Amino acid sequence: MEEVRRKLRREKLAARNKLTPAEIKRKSRKIAGWLFALPEFKNAATIMFYVSFANEVNTHDMISEALKLNKRVVVPKIGKNASLTIKEIKDFKRDLKKGCFGILEPRHSKRRSINKRKIDLAVVPGICFDLEKGARLGFGRGFYDRFLSGCHPHTTLIGLAFASQLTEKIPCTRQDVHMDKIITEKRVIEFKH
Secondary structure (H helix, E strand, O other), X not given: OHHHHHHHXXXXXXXXXXXXXXXXXXXXHHHHHHHHHOHHHHHOOEEEOOOOOOOOOOOHHXXXXXXXXXXXXXEEEEOOOOOEEEEEEOOHHHHEEEOHHHOEEEOOOOOOEOOHHHOOEEEEOOXXXXXXXXXXXXXXXXXXXXXXXXXXXXXXXXXXXXXXXXXXXXXXXXXXXXXXXXEXXXXXXXXXX
C-alpha cells in the first residue's frame, strides 16, 4: 500500500509542478468561484484555510476575500512537537510570516489558538484526492489527518485541487480523513459519508 501511495505522490506532484504560474492563477480563480458560491461557505462563520505555497491551488486571494466578507479566518501553524494548531488572522499581509517548511504562518505565536471544534468549514490541501470516497493524500506527515479527525462532526471538509491531481482510488489507512467535497477548476465533487 505504501508503495502505491508513494507512486501517486510522485505522479501527482510532477503533474502539478508542470503547471505554469499563469495556469495556477487562472485555475485557482475558477476554484475560488466554486468555493465562494457554496452554501456551506456562505453560511460559515469560521473558516480554516491552508496558506498555499509552491504550486498548490493558490489560497492567498481567497483568504483576503474571505476577510473582506467578515468571515473569521483561521490558518495553521506547525508547533514544536509537530502538531498543527490554528490561529486567527485579520490581515493577510500583516499577520503572516514564513514559518515551518517555508510556508506562511501566523506571525504572532502569542495570539490565542482557536478551538478546532468551532471551525464551520475547513479548506484542505493535498497532493492527490480520490473520486471514490474523497480520500486525501498529503506529504505523509499526518498533520492534517490528526488535526481534522478532532474537528466537530458538522465541520465541512473541502479539498482544493487541480483536475490533474484526482485519481480513481487512494489506498487508505484508518487515520486518513475523507473530504466532504473536492473542488477543481472544472467542478465540485460531493461525497456522502
